[in-house]
Amino acid sequence: xxxxxxxxxxxxxxxxxxxxxxxxxxxxxxxxxxxxxxxxxxxxxxxxxxxxxxxxxxxxxxxxxxxxxxxxxxxxxxxxxxxxxxxxxxxxxxxxxxxxxxxxxxxxxxxxxxxxxxxxxxxxxxxxxxxxxxxxxxxxxxxxxxxxxxxxxxxxxxxxxxxxxxxxxxxxxxxxxxxxxxxxxxxxxxxxxxxxxxxxxxxxxxxxxxxxxxxxxxxxxxxxxxxxxxxxxxxxxxxxxxxxxxxxxxxxxxxxxxxxxxxxxxxxxxxxxxxxxxxxxxxxxxxxxxxxxxxxxx
DNA sequence: ATGTCAACCTGAGTGC
DNA sequence: TGCACTCAGGTTGACA
Numbered sequence: 001x002x003x004x005x006x007x008x009x010x011x012x013x014x015x016x017x018x019x020x021x022x023x024x025x026x027x028x029x030x031x032x033x034x035x036x037x038x039x040x041x042x043x044x045x046x047x048x049x050x051x052x053x054x055x056x057x058x059x060x061x062x063x064x065x066x067x068x069x070x071x072x073x074x075x076x077x078x079x080x081x082x083x084x085x086x087x088x089x090x091x092x093x094x095x096x097x098x099x100x101x102x103x104x105x106x107x108x109x110x111x112x113x114x115x116x117x118x119x120x121x122x123x124x125x126x127x128x129x130x131x132x133x134x135x136x137x138x139x140x141x142x143x144x145x146x147x148x149x150x151x152x153x154x155x156x157x158x159x160x161x162x163x164x165x166x167x168x169x170x171x172x173x174x175x176x177x178x179x180x181x182x183x184x185x186x187x188x189x190x191x192x193x194x195x196x197x198x199x200x201x202x203x204x205x206x207x208x209x210x211x212x213x214x215x216x217x218x219x220x221x222x223x224x225x226x227x228x229x230x231x232x233x234x235x236x237x238x239x240x241x242x243x244x245x246x247x248x249x250x251x252x253x254x255x256x257x258x259x260x261x262x263x264x265x266x267x268x269x270x271x272x273x274x275x276x277x278x279x280x281x282x283x284x285x286x287x288x289x290x291x292x293x294x295x296x297x298x
Numbered sequence: 299a300t301g302t303c304a305a306c307c308t309g310a311g312t313g314c
Numbered sequence: 315t316g317c318a319c320t321c322a323g324g325t326t327g328a329c330a
Contacts, residue, residue: 002323002324003323003324006323034306034307034324034325058323058324073324073325074323074324075306075307075323075324075325076307076308076322076323076324076325077307077308077309077322077323101308101309104308126307127307127308127309128306128307128308128309128322128324129306129307129308130306130307130324130325131324171299171300172299172300172301173300173301177300177301180324182324182325189323189324190322190323190324191323192323242323244322244323264323286301286302286303287302287303287304288322288324289321289322
């Protein structure tokens, strides 16, 4: 499900419920998600305060007092919902439906509240269980296999046309595959790769090597692509991400960026590029759908 | 090194 | 209603 904009939206929603609060009780209702949950999961974290909740690529990282980092990945269907004590005592004020089928509520974080009675319950629900949680010593985080190979943040300063051209030079893969590779740039997925390529007017089948000139210097196409990726992600974050099928924010609300898709899931519809007049097509690369306009993407 | 495919798991949608 | 089939926002590991 979630690509960078959705993870960022979820993170912002969870921030007030988790950061600065003490984890009173941790309920793991099954032993595993995609991977086994951490050993002695509850025992190790209960009673400790979460100092911060950050994002790297599509991961959220909760840092606990004392130096442990809980790395969270939402997989395809992972989502969090938040309930406060007030909402619990006033049935109907909380939209539980947003959390999905309660059979898939796998992990519950019971957070201390601002008053003696208060408290916040943060529930992780994941029907397909492609998500996971890994506990790492904070000092080892950057070297952890999940983090070590990641490319730069697409919205950060390290991601620019020179970087992209250098990593693309000589590569035979197409642009779709290049951008899906988290080692090149971290956080894009199937939706935003299609959208960014369209915004850059670059065809998904174009060879990655054409982003670089000889001497591996960035071609103008690389500049265009970097700008398009940044703009697409920034717009998506501003819109609260995309809501497809059942993805929701932590507060149960929906994102709006799907209204702004230029190509994703629009096969057969008209290209929205002003003056283009093309028709959106769907192709399959490595088992995943790619949407593009054969007219204005070259 | 590159590229394809299957696997992980469940639910939603479609067509008969 | 039921059944069979396809597809889904991600990642990894096995192959050719």
